[in-house]
Amino acid sequence: MIRRLVSNPAALVLLALVVLGALGVLWGIGVSAVDQGFSYEGQPSSEQLWQMRVIRIANFVPGPATFVSIASLLGLLAIASASRPRNVPPELRS
């Protein structure tokens, strides 16, 4: 079954989505957790603007990443279930 699963390109893509989703969740939570905000005087610098954008993205990513990761894991299990060799009872064989 593992061999059939590995030879299935869709299963490999789903596995990659599971890993990427988990990494995205960890990154987003990590960036949001260490964010302590910042202050500025006058016009904010470009670096400060980018820091704000990264924090916005980090706040956005964990939700969809968790969603995609769990959905991909479920899909992977579904493909694994469908990849089992089917044992057909003799009475059903034509």
Added chain:
Amino acid sequence: MSDGATTGIDPRFDPRYQRGYNGHGAAGSAADAAAPTRRSVASVPDPSRPAPEAIRSPAVAPDRRIRVGAPPADPARNVSPAEVDTPRPRGELPVDWFDDVGASPALQADHSFAAAWAVSALAAVLGVALFWAGVSNETFRGPVSEADRWLAIAAWNVAPALVQAGLLGVVGMLVWSGVRRARAGSGAGGSNRPPLGDADGGVR
């Protein structure tokens, strides 16, 4: 009666179907004159009699069965591969309800499948683009113009839904493709069929 006895023709039955009938003679002409009446009477089914075996029994050779109303087979007609009922490998369950491996090639070129891929990818890309536009346009002092305000509202309200719906569609399409491929290759004999139609360019 005596004439029929001498010629071997039984006058009780149609002489045309009896041995020795040559179409001439008194017995023949008399029998010919009486034959339509006999046939018409004999063709009326008698409900008290059991039906002939050929009608009652379904044990007729399959190649001799006649489909009522079916047009005669034309050997010169080109039979498409989809019409040929290929025998299923022994021990393999029918999977046509779930995938179209055994279906016609026309079904394998599934345009709806490609359209679903396109919609999913488009939603995901559009959501990411909208979110990025909202983020990159954001400043510390809030939206500068009315257009920026609308863009920020769309980015924060619509973009997450677009991204999630698109990604869910992509995952769903991947699962669908993977299950179809797994079902196609997990027969009892473990025969790996070729990847499903790449006519639409989709991963199948």
